[in-house]
Amino acid sequence: MRRIYFLVPDIPTTKRIVDELLLSRIEEKHIHVVARRGTELEDLPEANLLQKTDFIPAVERGLAVGGTAGALAGLVAVVLPPASTVIAGGIVLGSALAGAGVGAWAGSLIGVSTASSRIKQFEQAIEAGQLLVLADVPKGRVEEIEARIKNHLPTIEIEGTEPKQPAFP
Template identity: 70%
Template sequence: MRRIYFLVPSIGVTKRVVDELLLARVEEKHIHVIAKRGTPLEELPEASLLQKSDFIPAVQQGMALGGSTGVLAGLVAVVLPPASTVVAGGILLATALAGAGIGAWVSGLVGMSVGNRRIKEFEDAIEAGHFLVLADVPSDRVDQIEERVKQHLPEVEIESTEPKIPAFP
């Protein structure tokens, strides 16, 4: 899946973009709209905290860093006291898992409080009253969907496409 960013000038055009995406068989759960705080979105699919924050990338980074730290701590624990191979493997596995879990948890908390880095570049436009539509589409359909939206709604700016998105947001 890849995420396409559409910058849209008004709520009416935003509704037409969402309708066009639905007609292109993009499921509603894969369409997210971000607007200025306090702007009513009516029946449009509002972006959740997962799309508005850096939670997912922070968890991924924290898990990798915490797991690496846990492996290093486990290696130190195995080397210092004399331990059997079975116990050493258990210690190494336990510290790696504990490090990954703690790293993911702490990073997730930090990521929830930080705005999405990809959306920061659109903050000025959003504050000016524009709407940002995020659409998660299959990689092989990106060009087709961009073409379809541009053909029917030339006033919509297709800003960028993320190379890939996590499978679970």
Template identity: 70%
Template sequence: MRRIYFLVPEIVTTRKIVDDLLLAKIEERHIHVIAKRGTPLEDLPEANLLQKTDFVPAVQQGIALGGATGLLAGLVAVALPPASAVIAGGILLATTLAGAGVGSWVSGMIGMTIGNRRIKEFEEEIEAGKLLVLADVPVNRVDEIEDRVKQHLPQIEVMRTEPKVPAFP
């Protein structure tokens, strides 16, 4: 999946684009709309906390850093007291998993308090009244979906396409 970002000037056109994406068999859970605070989106699929914050990237970083830290702590624990290979393997596994768990939890909590880095570049336009539409589409359909959007707004330029999107948001 790839995430496509594009700005739309008003809600009427946004509704048409979202309807067209649904007709193109893009599930509603893969379409997210971000608007200025207080803008009524009515039946449009509003972006949730996972899209508006850095939660997912923070958890990914936390797992990597926490796991590495846990592994290093396990290596230190194994190196100090005399331990058998079975116990050493268990210690390494336990500390790595514990580090990854704690790292992902702490990073996730921090990530929820930080706005999405990828959306920050669109903040001025959103505050000016434009709507940001995020669409998660299969890699082989990116060009097709971009063309469908351009049918509604020929002057629209796809602002950004992410190389990969996590499967679970």
């Protein structure tokens, strides 16, 4: 999946873009709208915490850093006597898993409180009243979807695509 970003001037145009995405067989759960706080989005699909924050990248970083730190701590514990070879593998694995768990937890706490670095680029436009539409589309259909939107709404600016999007949010 790839995430396409559209900066849209108003609610009626946003509705037309969402309708076009739905007609293009992009499910509503893959369409997200970010607006200035207090803006009534009516029936538009509002972006949730996962789209508005750096939650997922922070959890990924926490898993990596915590798992590495836990594995190193396990290796240090193995070097200290009287660890046997059988117990040593369990210590390394257990400490790596514990480290990954703590890292993911800490990362999630940091990520949920940090605004999305990608959305920050559009902060001024959003505060000025524009809306940001995020659409998660299959990798092979990005150009087709962009062309379809531009064909019906030529004034819409496509602000780019994000190369990697997790499948679950």
